[in-house]
Amino acid sequence: MEKVQTVIIGGGAAGLFLATTLKSVDQKTVVLERSERVGRKLSATGNGQGNITNLGVLREDYFSFSENGAARARAAIAQYDDTSLVSHLESLGLLLITDERGRVYPAGRQASSITDALRFSAAARGVDLRTDAKVTDLTDTEQGFVVFTENGRILAENVVLCTGGTVARSFGTDGSAYALAQKFGHTLTPLYPSLVQLKTDPKEVKSLKGIRVPDASVAATWSEFLGGRMHKRTVRLKGDIMFADYGVSGDSVFRLSAYLTHRIRDGVSLSVDFLPSFTEEKIYTALVEKRKNFPFMPVGELLGGFVNNQVGRAVMKRAKDDLRVAAKTVKAFTLQITGHLGLDSAQVTKGGVKIDEVDENLQSKLVKGLYFAGEILDIDGPCGGYNLQWAYSSARTVAAAIDEKIAKRRGQV
Ligand SMILES: Cc1cc2nc3c(=O)[nH]c(=O)nc-3n(C[C@H](O)[C@H](O)[C@H](O)COP(=O)(O)OP(=O)(O)OC[C@H]3O[C@@H](n4cnc5c(N)ncnc54)[C@H](O)[C@@H]3O)c2cc1C
The missing domain is CATH 3.50.50.60 (FAD/NAD(P)-binding domain)
Structure with missing residues (x-):
C-alpha cells in the first residue's frame, strides 16, 4: 500500500x-x-x-x-x-x-x-x-x-x-x-444554512416582488435566553434589500441571516427603514405638505418620490392612509421571518x-x-x-x- x-x-x-x-x-x-x-x-x-x-x-x-x-x-x-x-x-x-x-x-x-x-x-x-x-x-x-x-x-x-x-x-x-x-x-x-435568502409571509411581499431598495437600514430582532432571563436582541445594518415571491434577499439579508437561521422557530422579525437618512418627523411633515399642495393626488401615491412607488403603496396600505402611521411605517416596515431558502441556496454551514x-x-x-x-x-x-x-x-x-x-x-x- x-x-x-x-x-x-x-x-x-x-x-x-x-x-x-x-x-x-x-x-x-x-x-x-x-x-x-x-x-x-x-x-x-x-x-x-x-x-x-x-x-x-x-x-x-x-x-x-x-x-x-x-x-x-x-x-x-x-x-x-x-x-x-x-x-x-x-x-x-x-x-x-x-x-x-x-x-x-x-x-x-x-x-x-x-x-x-x-x-x-x-x-x-x-x-x-x-x-x-x-x-x-x-x-x-x-x-x-x-x-x-x-x-x-x-x-x-x-x-x-x-x-x-x-x-x-x-x-x-x-x-x-x-x-x-x-x-x-x-x-x-445541529446544521443550518447561513448567508441565505429568508422567507416571509408571501402575502406581505407579493406587491413588492422584483423591487430592489439600495441602502436600506434593516434590523433583525429576536429574543435570547441569557444569564437566566430572556433578552431582546437587535442587529441592524445597512445594505440592499430585494423582494421576491418567497420573501427577501440582497446584501443586507444575506449578512443578517448569519445571526438568524437557527433562531427562526423562536421568532425573528425584520424591520426595514426605507429612508434611513430622514427622521420620521421630517417624512411626516413632507407628507402633510404634499397632501396640502396636491389635494387630488391619491393617498397611495403620496410617498412617490420619497421611495419606490410600489414600496410607497405597500406602506400606505399598511398605514390605512394615516400620514402619521405612514411616516412611522416607512421607517419600520416589519416582516416576520418564517424560514430560509435552504442548504442549496446558502453559502455557509x-x-x-x-x-x-x-x-x-x-x-x-x-x-x-x-x-x-x-x-x-x-x-x-x-x-x-x-x-x-x-x-x-x-x-x-x-x-x-x-x-x-x-x-x-x-x-x-
Ligand atoms: C457561492 C459561494 C460564495 C462564497 N463567497 C464567499 C466569500 O466571498 N468570502 C468568504 O469568506 N466565503 C465565501 N463563501 C464561503 C466559503 O467558500 C467557504 O466557507 C469555504 O470555501 C470553506 O472552505 P473549506 O475548505 O472548509 O470547504 P470547501 O471550500 O467547501 O472545500 C471542501 C472540499 O472538500 C471536497 N470533499 C468533500 N467530501 C469529500 C470526500 N469524501 N473526498 C474528497 N473530497 C471531498 C469538496 O469537493 C470540496 O472541494 C462562499 C460560498 C459559496 C458557496
Whole structure:
C-alpha cells in the first residue's frame, strides 16, 4: 500500500491553503479531492470576484454552538490574521485590493486567480494534488490511517479533514464526509444554512416582488435566553434589500441571516427603514405638505418620490392612509421571518463537528493524528470574507501542529 506522511481530504479553500503552508511536505503530502478540479467553490466565491478576507476580521463575531467556539476561532485568527494571509498570498504572486467595507479581493477581481495561486504553489512544493478521488472510508490501524478512495488505499500518519460543510452541494459539499469523522466517535451540532435568502409571509411581499431598495437600514430582532432571563436582541445594518415571491434577499439579508437561521422557530422579525437618512418627523411633515399642495393626488401615491412607488403603496396600505402611521411605517416596515431558502441556496454551514472534541491544534481529542480545518467544524462567520479567513487560519493552525510534531520527531525542536 502507498505510504505517505499526510493526507489532506478535500481540495477546497482550507485543504489547498494547508498544502501551501505545511513545511513538512518533503515527507509526502497528498490532497484528495472528489471533484474533477480542486477549489471549485473557492473559484466561485464573492460572486466570482473572490472576497478572501476582511480587514475587520479580528473585530467581528464568529458563531459556534459551543460556548467557547467563538473564542477558539478568534484565537486561531489572531495567530494567523488578515495581514498574515495577505502577505502569504502576495508571496504567491497575487496583488490584492480592499474595498470600502474592508473586503479584500485579488486585484483582477477573479476568484479563480486565488485557486490558481494555491494550486500552483502546492504543486511547486511537491504536494500531490489528486482529483476525482473521493474518500469513501477512513480507518485507524497500528501502522496509521488507511484512507480509502474509489481507486485505492493510502496509509498515512496524519489525516486532515478539510471536506467543508453541507451547503452548496453542487460544489462537492453534500455533507456525506461528516461520516468520516463520526466513525471515530465525533458528533455534530445541529446544521443550518447561513448567508441565505429568508422567507416571509408571501402575502406581505407579493406587491413588492422584483423591487430592489439600495441602502436600506434593516434590523433583525429576536429574543435570547441569557444569564437566566430572556433578552431582546437587535442587529441592524445597512445594505440592499430585494423582494421576491418567497420573501427577501440582497446584501443586507444575506449578512443578517448569519445571526438568524437557527433562531427562526423562536421568532425573528425584520424591520426595514426605507429612508434611513430622514427622521420620521421630517417624512411626516413632507407628507402633510404634499397632501396640502396636491389635494387630488391619491393617498397611495403620496410617498412617490420619497421611495419606490410600489414600496410607497405597500406602506400606505399598511398605514390605512394615516400620514402619521405612514411616516412611522416607512421607517419600520416589519416582516416576520418564517424560514430560509435552504442548504442549496446558502453559502455557509452553521454548525458542524463539535469544537469541544478537538484540541487547540484542531487535532481530534478522540484519535491522535486526525485534524480538522475549515467549514467542517462548528464555526461560521458573517458575510464579507470571514469564512475564508477561518478556512485559512484553521488550516494554518493544523499546518503548524503537524510541522512541530514532525520537527520534534526529527529532534529539531
Ligand atoms: C457561492 C459561494 C460564495 C462564497 N463567497 C464567499 C466569500 O466571498 N468570502 C468568504 O469568506 N466565503 C465565501 N463563501 C464561503 C466559503 O467558500 C467557504 O466557507 C469555504 O470555501 C470553506 O472552505 P473549506 O475548505 O472548509 O470547504 P470547501 O471550500 O467547501 O472545500 C471542501 C472540499 O472538500 C471536497 N470533499 C468533500 N467530501 C469529500 C470526500 N469524501 N473526498 C474528497 N473530497 C471531498 C469538496 O469537493 C470540496 O472541494 C462562499 C460560498 C459559496 C458557496
